[in-house]
Amino acid sequence: MSERFIPGRRGGLITLGAADALWAGLTTDSAVPAASAAFTCSPANARAGYVLLGGRVVATVKASGGQWSVPEIEVRRAAAELNAVEMDRQDLVRIGPFRSAQKQNEKTPLRWRQRITRELQELGDPERAAQPEGGRPHHLAGIDWRRILVEQSRGHTARTWWLPRAVVRLLDAAEHTETQWLQAARTRQKSATVTESPSHHRQARAADGRQTTSPHCPTTPLRPYNEELQGHLYSVLSRKPGTSRKVAGWTCAICRTAPAAVLDHCHEHGYVRAPVCHSCNTQERPDHLYSNDIRVANHYTRLFHTHAADWLHHWHRCPGCRTRTTLPLPHLAAWTAHIACRSLRPTHRDPRGSRARKPCGALRVSWTGSHNAPGSCLLTVAVDLCPSGEHRVLAQVPYREAAERFGTWLAETAPAVAAEAGPDRLDGLPTRFRPVIADTSSEGLALF
Known part of the structure; x- marks a missing residue:
């Protein structure tokens, strides 16, 4: 994947060293920290024919004299895209470690979750940590993830690693773009003739002035999700061949920017909600989840306040939740603690002397029974980790009362979502509902 090219006025080629300096200079004020050696430091590899910068693929060119170069205009475009990203350092997504290995896209060399997990585990080994870091990757897709990694510990042994949501979405987009790039390259390589004429090389310049390696490998644009999977059962759809490939062709149904990666579904009723990206799939998860116990974290402010209408619409994509004008039991429990008992x-x-008062400790909600027996289901909202050493129960709310309160709040907060719900749409639902699925893997992430 290389060609001889004579630089022109627009989009001229620059060496990898010059590209490193240009990238570092252009992204100095970026909210997302960029690596200073994005083109020359592992895992970047010019001989592969491309380098990842954020969610963009920048093609590498072997110019006359055997020197590897990249189009300057592509570096500038990638830097502009990175500078436009807004990052909230408090909005974190857990990236590992998990008890069970997360599924990775084996067709994509980036595999950023595996790379980060492997490197952090190696650093935890005293012998490896004492060795020099020669050859160790310092960045992923041009992003210096070490500068924004957050490590949290529980006790003396349990460690968890977190990255800002904006960075997780960037790296997920990089994996998706890389997959499409490589698939297009393989397709063009199979259909290409054994020898190519010089005129073919001259046609490698893209219509917008971008110069790439030959053959040019475009990426297929993602399509928006338009409720194509509405009413489908996850247990059926997940077994159909080609489902993963179909999901990867949509944009996330929630953020509508990142490529979808998984099918989010209701674990109580079994219906598919929509294809979502990894970031949005983790956003509704609590910090700690047990079989009937939830720690209500700060990110619920986004789910029930700033982006409430979008998330309520997403949850009500499940016919079971929509017809009963409620939420799955863990979500309803979190809402009860965060809103009804606020x-x-x-x-x-x-x-520190400020006049403002801080909320006490951390909210926790537990429940007995299940949604299948609402008459005996009880939600208990309590405060843990109180600064004064207290542990108090704030309220005990019966399931039916919590559901009624939620219905009233839903009509005020998202009237369009509430208008589509109601008990008059029960015909298409299965006669027997699935019970709440107990958490069995990934430290509390399976239930959501």
């Missing part, structure tokens, strides 16, 4: 949560003075 006024009951005690506050404390800020120890």
